[in-house]
Amino acid sequence: MPDGSVTIDVRTRILDATEAIVRAHGVSGLTLEKAAREAGVSKGGLLYHFASKEALLSGLLARMADWLEHDFEASVAAQPEGPGRIGRAMLAWAFGQTHEAMNERCDRSAAVFLATFHHDPALLDPVRAVIARIRAVVAADGLPPGHAGVIMAASDGLFMARTFGLYTPTEQERHDMQAALSRLLEPVV
Incomplete structure (x- = not known):
């Protein structure tokens, strides 16, 4: 052995x-x-x-789900405690302030997600489970309802734009988007 x-x-x-x-x-x-x-x-x-081929694909998607969860947890751990921690982590994650290798890994994962989804959507269940856990953490972030969810949705939108080659924001656009989303993290008075 x-x-x-x-x-x-x-x-x-x-x-x-x-x-x-x-x-x-x-x-x-x-x-x-x-x-x-x-x-x-x-x-x-x-x-x-x-x-089997299905076992290969399942193993590949389980590994990608682990990467996703690990990268998310590392992004959260890099943020100070308190309300908005998850939102700040999502912004750092989406705008590449943490985990430089993430963009390359996201590109790799996106191609596999799409191909596997076309083959058998159920094989994406490990990734769906990670996303569900992330959504639960986002919902409990301590921000006003919807704020962290909007940040997550914007992050997902940037990922999809990159995945499908729909557009690539300029540095100024990325800066402006991040600034606008950051305002959702400000304490409500």
């Missing part, structure tokens, strides 16, 4: 290979043979970790 570090390394290589295939060719271009070849493992080695 391999030790944990070897298992994690092989599993990570398989998931990385699966992600690359799905991003380049969609889910229809993914086969167990292709994933094994790209990961540099035997098909039996792949099957040890992932028994």
Whole structure:
């Protein structure tokens, strides 16, 4: 039986290979043979970790859900306690003030989300669960009703604009949007 570090390394290589295939060719271009070849493992080695194409996709989306949750929690932890903490974290997250690698990871995740959604929307359930937990934390942020939700919706809108290449805000537009959203964090008098 391999030790944990070897298992994690092989599993990570398989998931990385699966992600690359799905991003380049969609889910229809993914086969167990292709994933094994790209990961540099035997098909039996792949099957040890992932028994099917669906298991590969589920593993990939579970990893992405973990990334999402970890990045969100790190953004929150970087903010001072008190009302608006979650809103401030969402702004920092959306406007790239924390976790520089997030934009690249978001691009990778978006491609996989879209391809997987087209293949089987139920496979996105781990991501939906993380988003539901984030929404619950946003709702309990201590701000007036709707304020943190608007920040989250704006953040989601920026993510979607990037994902679909709809538009890329200029630096001035990003600054103005962030300033406008920041006003929702100000104490209500």
